[in-house]
Amino acid sequence: MLLTSFIDVLLGYLSSPLMLGLVVLGTVLGLVLGAIPGISSTMALAILMPVTFTMEPGVAMLFLISVFMSSVYGGSISAILMKLPGTPASIFTQIDGYPMAQQGRAGHALNFALVSSTIGGMIGLAMLVLLAPVLAEFATNFRSPEFAAVALFGIVMLSFSSNGSTLVASVVGFIGVILGMVGFDALTDAQRMTLNTPMLQSGLNLVPMIIGLFGLGEILQNLVGFAQTPKVRPQIGKVMLPLNELTSRWKVMLRGSVIGTFIGAIPAAGSAVAVSIAYAQERRLSKTPEKFGTGHADGIVAPEAANSASVGGSLIPLIALGVPGDTITAVLMGALMLHGLTPGPLLFANNPTFVAWIYVSVLLALIATLVVGLGMIRAAVLVTRIPPQLMYVFIAVFCVIGAFAIRNDMNDVYVMIAFGVVGFVFSRLSLPVTPMAFGLILGPILEENLRRSLMISRGSWSIFLERPISAVLILICVFLISIPLLKWSWVKLRAL
Amino acid sequence: MKKRNLFTSALCLATFAALPFQAAFADDAYPNKPIHVTVVWPAGGGHDLVGRLIGHELSTIMDTAVVVDNVTGAGGSTGIRHIAKADPDGYTIGVMGLHAVSQSFMNTSAPQLDGLDPLAYVSDEPGALQIAADTGIDTLEAYVAAMKEDPMGLMNGNDPQGGNSFVFAEVIPQALGTDMMRLPYPGHAPTVTALLTGEVQTATLPIPPILEHALAGTINVLGVASETRHPQLPDVPTFKEQGYDVVVNDFVMLVGPVGIPTDIRAKLEAGLLAAVNSEGFVAAAKKSGMVLRPLGATDAAAELAMQQELVYPLLENAGLVAPELKRD
Numbered sequence: 001m002l003l004t005s006f007i008d009v010l011l012g013y014l015s016s017p018l019m020l021g022l023v024v025l026g027t028v029l030g031l032v033l034g035a036i037p038g039i040s041s042t043m044a045l046a047i048l049m050p051v052t053f054t055m056e057p058g059v060a061m062l063f064l065i066s067v068f069m070s071s072v073y074g075g076s077i078s079a080i081l082m083k084l085p086g087t088p089a090s091i092f093t094q095i096d097g098y099p100m101a102q103q104g105r106a107g108h109a110l111n112f113a114l115v116s117s118t119i120g121g122m123i124g125l126a127m128l129v130l131l132a133p134v135l136a137e138f139a140t141n142f143r144s145p146e147f148a149a150v151a152l153f154g155i156v157m158l159s160f161s162s163n164g165s166t167l168v169a170s171v172v173g174f175i176g177v178i179l180g181m182v183g184f185d186a187l188t189d190a191q192r193m194t195l196n197t198p199m200l201q202s203g204l205n206l207v208p209m210i211i212g213l214f215g216l217g218e219i220l221q222n223l224v225g226f227a228q229t230p231k232v233r234p235q236i237g238k239v240m241l242p243l244n245e246l247t248s249r250w251k252v253m254l255r256g257s258v259i260g261t262f263i264g265a266i267p268a269a270g271s272a273v274a275v276s277i278a279y280a281q282e283r284r285l286s287k288t289p290e291k292f293g294t295g296h297a298d299g300i301v302a303p304e305a306a307n308s309a310s311v312g313g314s315l316i317p318l319i320a321l322g323v324p325g326d327t328i329t330a331v332l333m334g335a336l337m338l339h340g341l342t343p344g345p346l347l348f349a350n351n352p353t354f355v356a357w358i359y360v361s362v363l364l365a366l367i368a369t370l371v372v373g374l375g376m377i378r379a380a381v382l383v384t385r386i387p388p389q390l391m392y393v394f395i396a397v398f399c400v401i402g403a404f405a406i407r408n409d410m411n412d413v414y415v416m417i418a419f420g421v422v423g424f425v426f427s428r429l430s431l432p433v434t435p436m437a438f439g440l441i442l443g444p445i446l447e448e449n450l451r452r453s454l455m456i457s458r459g460s461w462s463i464f465l466e467r468p469i470s471a472v473l474i475l476i477c478v479f480l481i482s483i484p485l486l487k488w489s490w491v492k493l494r495a496l
Numbered sequence: 497m498k499k500r501n502l503f504t505s506a507l508c509l510a511t512f513a514a515l516p517f518q519a520a521f522a523d524d525a526y527p528n529k530p531i532h533v534t535v536v537w538p539a540g541g542g543h544d545l546v547g548r549l550i551g552h553e554l555s556t557i558m559d560t561a562v563v564v565d566n567v568t569g570a571g572g573s574t575g576i577r578h579i580a581k582a583d584p585d586g587y588t589i590g591v592m593g594l595h596a597v598s599q600s601f602m603n604t605s606a607p608q609l610d611g612l613d614p615l616a617y618v619s620d621e622p623g624a625l626q627i628a629a630d631t632g633i634d635t636l637e638a639y640v641a642a643m644k645e646d647p648m649g650l651m652n653g654n655d656p657q658g659g660n661s662f663v664f665a666e667v668i669p670q671a672l673g674t675d676m677m678r679l680p681y682p683g684h685a686p687t688v689t690a691l692l693t694g695e696v697q698t699a700t701l702p703i704p705p706i707l708e709h710a711l712a713g714t715i716n717v718l719g720v721a722s723e724t725r726h727p728q729l730p731d732v733p734t735f736k737e738q739g740y741d742v743v744v745n746d747f748v749m750l751v752g753p754v755g756i757p758t759d760i761r762a763k764l765e766a767g768l769l770a771a772v773n774s775e776g777f778v779a780a781a782k783k784s785g786m787v788l789r790p791l792g793a794t795d796a797a798a799e800l801a802m803q804q805e806l807v808y809p810l811l812e813n814a815g816l817v818a819p820e821l822k823r824d
Binding site for chain 1: 548565566567569571573574602605657659682683686689692708712
């Protein structure tokens with residue numbers, strides 16, 4: 001039933017030049033908007049929503065989903081070329097993507113990102129089509145205690161997120177958690193660490209902080225000693241990737257995609273959580289963890305597969321339950337409402353064709369992103385040929401624009417500059433900044449859900465062990481923490 | 497090389513020379529440049545939808561571009577401050593609701609409402625009480641009985657302090673004579689999710705976020721806190737009909753900074769009212785479950801004053817009014 005309507009819709013779209021044209025247009029717009037720092041996928045959709053007012057619902061859906069899918073990859077372009085994440089979903093891509101581009105392999109980095117995005121997206125879509133009811137069931141079991149356990153799991157993983165001392169990484173991560181508390185408390189609206197100033201009341205937004213830490217911090221770092229030893233422009237290098245470089249990473253792609261789909265399916269978790277866990281997971285499993293952060297392909301592949309797969313994942317609660325999986329699907333829901341299709345359990349039960357529209361749209365958008373993306377790589381890598389002194393100016397300008405545009409608030413620009421200095425000082429002191437990003441993303445989620453869980457259980461901590469999913473996650477955390485101890489005891493025992 | 501420099505400087509000079517002309521062109525009748533509608537919540541929410549729908553209609557009516565700016569953060573205060581501090585030239589307006597009233601009492605750094613000039617009233621958003629269908633409770637009577645037996649038996653999902661569903665969760669139980677265990681969620685969407693996944697059993701949300709679920713039968717609406725029944729849920733009785741005298745609502749209105757010149761303000765008010773009354777907006781708003789009640793600037797100001805009187809005692813009883821902002 002669903003399959004036949006899926007094929008019907010697919011053939012219908014493929015035979016219509018108008019539809020194909022719209023997919024390409026949506027993809028190009030999504031790529032460009034996504035690549036501009038500060039314009040997240042959510043905003044790209046909101047900006048382009050009025051364009052669809054006069055379209056038929058199916059057509060509008062196709063256009064908006066094209067924008068959505070391609071903006072996820074678009075965000076990675078600026079992450080790789082300028083160390084500026086265009087969207088929150090691409091904040092981990094830059095960690096290995098930018099060094100790779102600096103080594104003259106910008107084309108390769110973009111290819112890795114694009115191909116793993118496409119494959120991740122396909123796997124996410126396949127899981128959406130085949131497992132939506134099962135995954136929706138799984139997602140509804142995710143309540144506050146499970147959220148808290150996932151966030152805890154991510155924070156434990158952060159100790160695997162950077163080279164060097166675990167203690168240092170944990171301390172930096174903890175600073176990130178504390179910074180995530182600034183502003184209005186999510187549960188009581190009480191002010192914390194705001195010094196009663198309007199500026200800090202808005203809280204420290206993730207994107208300006210990341211832009212400052214990584215983007216501006218990098219420029220400041222490069223300016224040191226720039227006059228004595230001007231930086232050489234990296235070579236463009238080969239743009240096309242040897243196929244075996246990609247196929248040999250199928251495991252990484254698969255793991256990233258599965259993590260992305262599952263986390264995407266949990267309502268309100270979002271792609272930033274998916275990429276942070278996928279990145280840390282890959283680094284932990286890697287045989288060469290020290291290569292991460294120096295331009296290692298696995299460090300691009302895992303988060304890119306995860307962020308695209310989370311798109312399919314985030315559509316699962318929307319289709320199965322009528323609740324948006326994240327803010328991006330919330331905007332999609334808003335767009336549907338404008339077309340008189342209020343999402344909810346009824347819509348999807350009564351309109352199977354509509355579900356087919358969504359599936360076909362995601363598929364076409366993925367293919368269009370791959371094709372358009374491949375075509376754009378050659379042009380995009382030319383960015384690395386811009387003389388460094390000019391490039392730094394561009395990046396600085398984009399840092400300011402990106403920080404401002406996220407909430408239209410000048411305070412976010414000051415926050416960005418302050419964190420640029422922090423990023424600079426950290427790199428001078430050889431301290432890792434990645435764990436701070438983990439703390440910033442996961443800290444607020446952990447705190448909110450931990451407190452709510454304890455409200456539900458009236459203060460009893462056993463709630464975390466009584467529920468199977470959170471119990472398993474907590475056991476894994478305990479195991480991960482005790483690995484060094486276990487290893488040590490093993491060595492001692494063997495010596496006996 | 498020298499030639500190129502010459503070209504560049506000529507280009508720069510030409511650009512600067514053109515700047516004053518742009519200003520000169522701008523002297524024409526209002527509106528002659530884009531009108532910015534500030535939405536204080538992120539893209540995708542109810543206010544965002546209202547802002548974009550009205551913006552779409554307004555751009556045809558006023559024949560100028562309308563841009564929606566999401567200025568978010570600090571429980572809506574950042575956006576409200578953005579509106580209050582904007583040049584009163586009629587090019588910056590915004591969408592606001594009950595949250596701004598609450599913040600003006602709770603947060604000493606939030607802008608006071610006398611910095612805002614109501615331009616048009618859009619809709620009421622009556623409070624309501626919902627319960628998950630799988631609890632088996634489908635009447636208010638049964639709910640009150642269950643709550644009297646075990647006041648902690650059913651948990652309620654609502655906003656943090658100051659949000660509309662928090663205010664509803666204060667007012668409705670008072671009228672029912674019951675107690676309520678309140679779990680805060682940051683926003684309406686997570687509250688709906690919690691209600692559907694069974695983390696909470698009841699919620700005090702306004703109708704739009706739960707409309708589809710109520711129609712699908714997964715959520716029962718036990719009562720609506722308005723004088724008349726909700727147009728999209730004509731089978732759900734009001735609290736008054738069921739013998740509990742409670743009327744409480746959030747609202748959506750359009751405001752600008754104080755001091756917009758009279759002629760521009762009149763044009764803006766007329767344009768906004770036309771947009772709110774337009775066929776396209778009315779149809780879309782009704783579908784999403786809004787209760788439209790378009791009113792002009794004077795009535796909007798009266799509504800705002802009334803809401804302030806309603807909310808202040810509630811927040812004071814809950815101990816949430818900031819000491820510096822207490823009335824004598």
